[in-house]
Amino acid sequence: MTDKSVPLRRVALIGNPNVGKTTIFNQLTGMRQKVGNYPGVTVERKTGILSGTRPIKIIDLPGSYSLSPNSIDERIAYDVLTGHLDGEDPPDLVVCVVDASVLERNLYLVTQVIDLGLPVIVALNMMDAAKTTGLDIDVRLLEERLGVPVLPMVASEKKGIGKLIIEMRRSRLPALPDRHWSLLPSVDTEIQTLISKFAIEAQFVPENKRYIEVLQCLSNDVMLDFWNDKAPEFQKAVVAARERLSGMNVAYRQAEVIGRYAWISPLMNTVISRKKDPNAKTVSDKIDAVVTHRIVGPILFSLLLLLIFQAVFSWATPAMDLIESGVVGLGRLVRMQAPAGIVTDLVVDGIIAGVGNVVVFLPQILLLFFFLGLMEDTGYMARSAFIMDRIMSKVGLSGGSVVPLLSCFACAIPGIMAARTIANPKDRLITIMVAPLMSCSARLPIYTLFIAAFLPTGIVFGPITFQGLAMFSMYALGIVLAFVAAFVLKLVFKGQSSFFAMELPPYRMPRPRQIFWRMIDRSKAFVVRAGKIIFGMSVILWFLARFPGVASDPEIDAQRLAADGRFEVSVDSLISEGLSDTVAAELVSEEMAPVFRRINAAEAGHQVEHSFIGIIGHTLEPVMRPLGFDWKISAGLISAFAAREVMISALATIYSVGNGEEDSPLLRQQLKADRYPDGSPVYTPLVAVSLLVFFVIAMQCMSTLAITRRETNSWKWPAVMWLYMSGLAYLFSFIIYQGGRALGWG
Amino acid sequence: MTIVDLKPGDRAIVTGWATDDPPGRLLEFGLLPGTTVELVRSAPLGDPFDIKVRGFHLSIRKSEASLVLVEKRVTS
Numbered sequence: 001m002t003d004k005s006v007p008l009r010r011v012a013l014i015g016n017p018n019v020g021k022t023t024i025f026n027q028l029t030g031m032r033q034k035v036g037n038y039p040g041v042t043v044e045r046k047t048g049i050l051s052g053t054r055p056i057k058i059i060d061l062p063g064s065y066s067l068s069p070n071s072i073d074e075r076i077a078y079d080v081l082t083g084h085l086d087g088e089d090p091p092d093l094v095v096c097v098v099d100a101s102v103l104e105r106n107l108y109l110v111t112q113v114i115d116l117g118l119p120v121i122v123a124l125n126m127m128d129a130a131k132t133t134g135l136d137i138d139v140r141l142l143e144e145r146l147g148v149p150v151l152p153m154v155a156s157e158k159k160g161i162g163k164l165i166i167e168m169r170r171s172r173l174p175a176l177p178d179r180h181w182s183l184l185p186s187v188d189t190e191i192q193t194l195i196s197k198f199a200i201e202a203q204f205v206p207e208n209k210r211y212i213e214v215l216q217c218l219s220n221d222v223m224l225d226f227w228n229d230k231a232p233e234f235q236k237a238v239v240a241a242r243e244r245l246s247g248m249n250v251a252y253r254q255a256e257v258i259g260r261y262a263w264i265s266p267l268m269n270t271v272i273s274r275k276k277d278p279n280a281k282t283v284s285d286k287i288d289a290v291v292t293h294r295i296v297g298p299i300l301f302s303l304l305l306l307l308i309f310q311a312v313f314s315w316a317t318p319a320m321d322l323i324e325s326g327v328v329g330l331g332r333l334v335r336m337q338a339p340a341g342i343v344t345d346l347v348v349d350g351i352i353a354g355v356g357n358v359v360v361f362l363p364q365i366l367l368l369f370f371f372l373g374l375m376e377d378t379g380y381m382a383r384s385a386f387i388m389d390r391i392m393s394k395v396g397l398s399g400g401s402v403v404p405l406l407s408c409f410a411c412a413i414p415g416i417m418a419a420r421t422i423a424n425p426k427d428r429l430i431t432i433m434v435a436p437l438m439s440c441s442a443r444l445p446i447y448t449l450f451i452a453a454f455l456p457t458g459i460v461f462g463p464i465t466f467q468g469l470a471m472f473s474m475y476a477l478g479i480v481l482a483f484v485a486a487f488v489l490k491l492v493f494k495g496q497s498s499f500f501a502m503e504l505p506p507y508r509m510p511r512p513r514q515i516f517w518r519m520i521d522r523s524k525a526f527v528v529r530a531g532k533i534i535f536g537m538s539v540i541l542w543f544l545a546r547f548p549g550v551a552s553d554p555e556i557d558a559q560r561l562a563a564d565g566r567f568e569v570s571v572d573s574l575i576s577e578g579l580s581d582t583v584a585a586e587l588v589s590e591e592m593a594p595v596f597r598r599i600n601a602a603e604a605g606h607q608v609e610h611s612f613i614g615i616i617g618h619t620l621e622p623v624m625r626p627l628g629f630d631w632k633i634s635a636g637l638i639s640a641f642a643a644r645e646v647m648i649s650a651l652a653t654i655y656s657v658g659n660g661e662e663d664s665p666l667l668r669q670q671l672k673a674d675r676y677p678d679g680s681p682v683y684t685p686l687v688a689v690s691l692l693v694f695f696v697i698a699m700q701c702m703s704t705l706a707i708t709r710r711e712t713n714s715w716k717w718p719a720v721m722w723l724y725m726s727g728l729a730y731l732f733s734f735i736i737y738q739g740g741r742a743l744g745w746g
Numbered sequence: 747m748t749i750v751d752l753k754p755g756d757r758a759i760v761t762g763w764a765t766d767d768p769p770g771r772l773l774e775f776g777l778l779p780g781t782t783v784e785l786v787r788s789a790p791l792g793d794p795f796d797i798k799v800r801g802f803h804l805s806i807r808k809s810e811a812s813l814v815l816v817e818k819r820v821t822s
């Protein structure tokens with residue numbers, strides 16, 4: 001039990017991206033947050049508890065290069081440290097994690113954090129890397145000059161964590177040192193005047209924090225905007241001061257950076273002694289000479305992409321088949337064991353089939369996260385951005401968009417979240433807006449079903465089959481449209497030109513455990529999220545297709561009566577030929593089974609047509625007709641709005657075939673056999689293509705809209721996303737279907 | 747001259763900025779007058795650049811590199 005009178009001590013971990021903050025956090029809290037050799041792995045703040053007699057709350061922050069927020073994740077770090085976040089006090093202690101092998105750049109942030117007026121401990125991480133680079137750091141001297149405790153450590157090997165815990169638990173927190181560095185005199189004078197103005201309007205800001213707040217406002221517009229309403233006089237004074245300084249040709253925006261580095265650079269020369277030539281090529285440099293080579297680099301990158309696709313789409317197949325037959329088997333087992341009835345129907349047709357449709361993707365998701373994890377851990381991810389930036393910037397994206405967009409092949413949700421690492425807000429928004437056009441794994445079962453059922457088999461050339469080419473075209477169409485959409489959006493959002501400054505971290509050995517756990521955690525999250533929606537939707541769908549029950553169709557009843565009559569007659573005539581009752585009945589039922597099956601299916605069809613889902617489909621049919629879609633497809637599309645993979649279970653429910661795995665021969669046959677009243681087939685290859693293209697483009701995923709709303713913090717962007725994607729989908733399918741018919745392919 | 751005018755492997759010293767409003771992020775990375783930079787290489791399509799400053803590798807676009815004024819040091 002914790003003592004209620006003493007509030008929990010709160011400790012924040014801050015530092016440059018990719019310095020090992022999360023590694024330390026995980027070791028302190030025993031949690032398993034995602035770690036990776038790529039700047040910007042942590043995009044949200046995470047909290048955990050360091051247990052003990054006096055537990056401590058630990059806050060893991062996204063990496064920041066400075067406290068002047070340049071991107072959203074940096075903004076979070078700043079807000080947490082300054083207590084700008086609503087209802088939250090600043091932490092009691094800040095642990096500033098530092099990469100010892102690039103100490104100089106890291107100290108920039110350290111000096112900023114010290115100026116915040118909070119107790120600070122410096123965790124000097126990556127001492128091993130510093131050593132291999134040939135750096136010898138005088139920790140004592142560094143500690144003395146900074147005026148705060150400095151603890152050397154190698155977090156990945158758990159070295160130095162114990163000492164850090166002891167320091168964090170001390171009842172007396174380290175004292176605050178004085179500010180070490182100084183501004184240009186002309187700027188400093190302005191700041192002093194501004195501080196006195198600020199003190200009047202913003203009394204609630206503690207005295208020792210005013211300096212940095214005012215300094216930030218002078219150089220950063222976002223920071224100044226924060227005070228527009230809260231301290232209008234101060235805001236005006238800042239604008240006036242800026243003008244005065246510009247008039248004197250003083251680069252006031254650079255003043256802070258120059259002042260800090262002017263203190264840090266000489267310090268480096270005293271605390272660091274180099275054992276090796278700093279310009280000597282490291283192992284990492286040698287790898288880069290190959291990996292980012294003019295010719296070899298792009299070839300390697302293409303080969304890697306090819307390998308990932310190959311793995312996801314063919315190595316995963318055996319495992320997927322296994323899961324599939326498992327699901328079917330489970331459904332059969334339940335049917336056999338449980339009494340027939342409405343509840344069993346719901347469990348088997350609704351829940352098992354529906355959830356089974358999601359679990360089937362698991363092998364693909366696991367493989368995808370394996371490769372993404374490998375790329376992140378080794379440091380290759382940053383290189384892929386480096387190689388691709390030129391191409392991406394042409395269409396309004398940036399090298400930083402590559403990773404988020406690649407993740408979208410698994411699922412748009414992690415992809416959209418990964419876009420937080422893009423510092424430029426325009427690039428980030430464009431990346432988010434086009435991300436769902438990448439074909440996610442939820443579309444795969446629909447592609448598989450319709451391509452297998454309606455497109456011709458046969459070989460185009462070499463090992464390439466017609467159906468394989470069709471599958472590839474679906475992915476290619478999504479990518480091309482994403483680029484086109486990005487290009488258009490780039491023209492729409494004029495203004496701020498895009499920039500792209502990204503650290504290229506040194507290569508590191510991947511750590512199998514880390515990759516393994518990430519695969520597990522990510523997959524679990526995917527299954528749980530998708531499972532919830534699918535589960536809910538399956539149940540709802542099942543009800544929609546089952547109710548409101550209507551009276552049976554008199555015509556079908558008449559047919560059934562006639563069939564029953566014929567059955568009796570045939571049995572009687574066989575008995576009169578000398579066969580026993582049972583043998584006769586058996587023979588006749590075998591012979592007439594297809595007739596009864598057809599009648600039953602017709603009755604089931606009649607029921608579905610008059611169920612809620614049938615009513616919805618019929619209402620929508622006039623709108624969807626021009627695309628070649630009948631009421632059943634329309635109804636399926638509506639249910640697929642929740643999540644694309646629901647389409648399969650919806651069609652399965654509508655066609656009353658029980659279970660809906662994508663290559664269920666039953667569902668495929670039903671689709672092929674379906675006819676309009678005039679006898680023409682519902683599904684022609686043209687309809688299938690129209691439907692496939694619709695699925696490539698249309699926005700049919702509630703979760704994606706929800707995450708877009710969260711990430712852009714407005715309803716406007718998800719609305720725009722839904723409208724443009726659905727509009728485009730309708731347009732494309734319309735052109736394909738109508739154009740195809742005009743050419744006589746209908 | 748600017749970073750763009752360097753050849754791969756060249757080292758130079760930053761002398762200033764070709765703009766009144768240099769990108770804040772680049773300043774924070776320590777790309778300041780007096781700093782040594784090395785142009786390591788350019789990406790396969792010629793843009794962005796991989797530069798080395800203060801002991802780490804940084805990828806910056808050509809458009810940003812062309813803002814950084816440099817003076818070549820005679821390599822010893």
Ligand SMILES: Nc1nc2c(ncn2[C@@H]2O[C@H](COP(=O)(O)OP(=O)(O)OP(=O)(O)O)[C@@H](O)[C@H]2O)c(=O)[nH]1
Nearest residue numbers: 017018019020021022023036040041042063154155
């Ligand atoms: N050599 C070495 N590698 C380390 C050490 N600590 C962490 N790493 C590795 O450094 C990389 C980055 O670690 P993270 O913990 O994800 O870094 P982070 O600071 O949370 O990064 P962001 O969330 O991106 O800001 C991972 O590949 C770690 O395995 C260390 O002491 N030595």
Ligand SMILES: [Mg+2]
Nearest residue numbers: 021022041042
């Ligand atoms: Mg992290």
